Amino acid sequence: MNAETQRLKEARDGKAEWKKWGPYLAERQWGTVREDYSEGGRAWDYFTHDQARSRAYRWGEDGLAGISDSKQRLCFALALWNSRDPILKERLFGLTNSEGNHGEDVKEYYFYLDSTPTHSYMKYLYKYPQAxxxxxxxxxxxxRNRWSWGEERRKPILERVERKDASSVIAAKVEPRQVEGEAVGVRPPEGDATRYLYCDGSPALLFTENETNKERLFGVPSATPFVKDGIDSFVVHGRTDAVNPQQIGTKAGAHYVVTVDAGQSQTLRLRLSDVPPPARSKNVREMFGHSFDDAMQARRREADEFYAAITPPSMTKDAANVMRQALAGMMWGKQFYLYDVNRWLDEHGTDPFAPKRRTGQRNDGWHHMYNADIISMPDKWEYPWYAAWDLAFQVIALTMVDPDFGKDQIDLMLREAYMHPNGQIPAYEWNFGDVNPPVHAWATIFTYRLEEARSGKGDVAWLQRSFQKLLLNFTWWVNRKDRSGKNVFEGGFLGLDNIGVFDRSAPLPTGGYLEQADGTAWMALYCQNMMEIATELALKDAGGEEMVLKFTQHFLWIASAMIHAGDETGMWDEKDGFFYDVRFSGRGSGIPCVVSASRIRQRHVRRQLELAGADMDANERSAYPRPAAILQLLRQRVHHRMSHALRPSHEPLPGRRRTHAPLVGHLPAGTGQDKARVRRSCKVPGRPLLARLSAVLRILPRRQRRRAWRKPPDGLDRVHRSGDASVRLGFGRRVA
Structure with a gap:
């Protein structure tokens, strides 16, 4: 076991807090919903980039290559100045949503080069204009400023450690300090130990407060002469009175002036530690000697060993480097996300129990939410807030390097502090009540299979816990998004963002309502995923047999509703061989009213989802005869509506072709490598099925690695054979 894997194990077992520090700062906190206290909900205009250097944030912090503790109390980042820019470079610059050609857009070059999952080693490249x-x-x-909003009764301290030599050391203390009339003497919470930032080379130390410069922004006196942009004022504008001469505050910078010759480089060494400065100055200098270099080399070597262990041996050096940097980007994408929605709404005057309450601009029905966790972000500048369905896909990559963190991310979205009491999973902070594709069951079983393949054992307890919460979400979909109760679903934009022909989340301009082919197909996939989870739990003696029947039946009724065989108003268009949304509009006021329906003939790649199907394999049918018998009964009941979708896997489907795009990949080397591998294909043998668009995850025992393809009699399909089981797609396009 390499050193980094050992750290992950110790973190999982609670023996060491290896993940307490990491790249948990946002890259943009300004322009977010959390910082928006405007009347009209104009987040981009209310808190701008220009204000960010002078205005204290309410709900988080940002910075260049930022690092913080897991609660973002103590933060560290890089600031730069090239003696020409009008401001100190403390954060990335970009265009707002209304300024960019396609929405918000960062206008800087920076690269995540490396990171281990515990962040014992990280590497970041920022391209600063070299003018x-x-x-x-x-x-x-x-x-982070927590005291101005009453969240912290004591104000923390940054101060210079007085020494006889010229060494530069900053002490970060969380200790009793009077704030707004509060009594002193409050004991710091356990774990908030004093930490020391050691700066090599004895740079000048500049101190100010992380407080809003009200005079610059609002034309009123500031609470203190030393404000958030005090260091900017000192360095860029030469205002010596902008920093605290007593060298104390809540924000401090080590001021290095560096001349870099052409083709050369300069190295700055700093060390954050909970070890107090030694009495002798010689020992302080030794902290940046051989021991510092040895530690950096050791962490780099351990990172190499970790990635060598998870990289497939078949990869070239270049491909392995691409994989490593891609995963490093996922590691750098972690962020501490803080959002107390109830308090935020209360601060907006929307107390749900007030007699004359205001209606909130957004998220008014999500008072239960309290988020204060490390979450993987889609992009820490463009999207410095989680998007639940993006996160489900991110988990797959995260699981490759840190299975525990990947599973924790799925857990978060299913917790009571995130999931709505009615069962809805939050979408994103701009509108938690928006509807995203239901992919968390897919991510759950996929993550389970990946861990099972790597270690030889899946986390059944986690799978069972997730399954129970997913049942709540599935029920929400059935109760809220099936308007007519006939197993066809709506859902709004469902991840199409701004590429749809019209906004499906808004009421139709022509009136009526929309039955969505992709929304219905997502629910069919949801059923398949839940059926597989239930089957796995049944095979592990953890319950689930009844749920296998439930979700199998639900899948068949949804698939039947999508086909509408012989009905001109159904989603399936036999001539085009494609599924379309159907718009319904009512005419007249009588009962029953006259309803007209028409297909919306819009095509995009997402429509491929409707072509996916599933079946239980032969081993499962023999192990559980009751479900198999009921499946046969269900087949008879709906056979007249969708006979082509209910065939035993050995029967050919004459006149139909299937979507098939095999993607064969090997799981990275691990303890389970000799026992299992992962194959992605839409037709595979084995145990429970996972269908995802045109791809399926399969765990194949070693003895089944030798395969053969058998061509069926009609010559139109390929069936992946191995032993006595096979899986084929249930839907396809008719061939003339």
Missing amino acids: AYPYDDLPTLWF
Whole structure:
């Protein structure tokens, strides 16, 4: 076991807090919903990039290559100045949603080069405009402002450690300090130990407060002469009175002035530690000697060993580097996300129990939500907030390097502090009540299979716990998005973002309502995923047999509703061989009213989802004769409506062709490598099925690695044979 894997194990067992520190700062906190306190909900206009250097944030912090503890109390990031820009470079710049050609867009070059899952080693590249020399480099340490909003009764302290020598050391203390009339003497919470930032080379230390510069922004006196942009004022504008001469505050920077010759480089060394400075100055200097270099080399070597262990041996050096940097980007994408929706709404004057309450601009029905966790972000600048369905896909990559973190991400979205009491999974902070594709069951079983393949054992307890919460979400979909109760679903934009012909989340301009082919297909996939989870739990003696029947039956009725065989108003168009949304509009006021229906002939790649299907394999049918018997009964009941979708796997489907795009990949080397591998294909043998668009995850025992393809009599389909089981797609396009 390599060193990084050992750290992951110790973190999982609670023996060490290896994940307490990491790249948990956002890259953009301004312009977010959380920081928006405007009357009209104009988040981009209310808190701008220009204000960010002077205005204290309410719900989080941002920075260049930012690092913080897991609750984002103590933060560290890089600040730069090239002696020419009008402001200190403390955060990335980009265009707002209304300024960019396609929405918000960062306008800087930066790269995530490396990171281990515990962040024992990280590497980041930022391309600063090289137009002037020398450079001012200011590694900055600060506390997130929690005291101005009454969340913290004591104000933390950053101060210079007084020493006889010229060494530069900053102490970060969480200790009693009076704030707004509060009594002193409050004991710091356990774990908030004093930490020390050691700066090599004895740079000048600049101190100010992480407080809003009200005079610059609002034209009123600030609470303190030393404000958030004090270091900017000192370095860029030469205002010596902008920093605290007593060298104390809640924000501090180590001011290096560096001249870099052409083709050369300069290295700045800093060390954040809970070890107090030694009495002798010689020992302080030794902290940046051989021991510092040895530690960096050791962490780099351990990172190499970790990625070598998870990289497929068949990869070339270049491909392995691409994989490593891609995964490093996922590691850098972690962010501490804080959002107390109830308090935020209360601060907007929308107390749900007030007699004359205001209606909130957004998220008014989500008072139960309290988010304060490390979450994987789609993009820490463009999307510095989680999107639940994006997260489900991100989990697959995260599981490759840190299965525990991947499973935790799915757990978060299913917790009572996230999931709505009615069972809806939150979408994203702009509108938690929006509807995203239901992919969390897919991510759950996929994650389970990946861990099973790597270690030889899946986490059944986690699978069972997730299954129970997913049942709540599935029920929400059935109760809220099946308007007519006939197993066809709506759902709004469902991940199409701004590429749809019209906004499916808004009422139709022509009136009526929309039955969505992709929404219905997503629910068919949801049924398949839940059926597989239930089957796996039944095979592990963890219950689930009855749920196999439930979701099998539900899948068949949904598939039947999509076909509408012989009905001109159904989603399936026999001539085009394609599924379409159907628009319904009512005419007249009588009962029953006259309803007209028409297909919306819009095609896009997402429509391929409707072509996926599933079946139980032979081993499962023999192990559970009761479900198999009921499946046969269900087949007889709906056979007249969708006979082509209910065939034993050995029967050919004459006159139909299938979507088939095999993607064969091997799981990275691991303890379970000799026992299992992963194959992605739409026709595979084995145990429970997972259908995802035109791909299926399969765990194949070693003895089944030798395969043969058998061509069926009609010559139109290929069946992947192995032993006595096979799986084929149930839907396809008719061939003339």
